[in-house]
Amino acid sequence: MTRKGLCSSTLSVLILAACAATLPGEPPALEPPSSLPDQAAPVVTDEQLISTVDIERNIFFARRSTAVDPAELYKLRQQAQRLLADPKLVVTLVGHTDDLGSASYNLAIAEQRVSSVYQLLRKHGVPRKQLLRYAVGREKVARACGSSECRAKMRRVEFVYPQ
Structure with a gap:
């Protein structure tokens, strides 16, 4: 190794070591005491949870169903037209479910x-490059819904557009 290469390597090691060192007088990181009670998550009512769902940007499904209801096809066609009108627009299709059933x-x-x-949008002529897919199941639900109305609003595919 050349003298220049050796100096460069030594300097790199010293810089990394300095970055990793604790400064004098700096207190060590403290772990929170385990005796403190966990703060409870804020309680969200079914009505509050339902109000967060944008009806126009979601396709809703019947319980245990994967078929798009004919009443929801109108909204799907509107979304397809929006995507076809702007070829640079990309949407993420996010699949949600209610809290009934196992996670898998x-x-x-x-x-x-x-x-x-996705298949219906493709049949309406939307190119693949404009469609991203993401299934979250029930993991994104703030808590279990207590009413059938709330659960019905959670069984959906959401159209998420960039901001």
């Missing part, structure tokens, strides 16, 4: 619902 079942049905919406 909910993830699987969310993926199937996203696939159903």
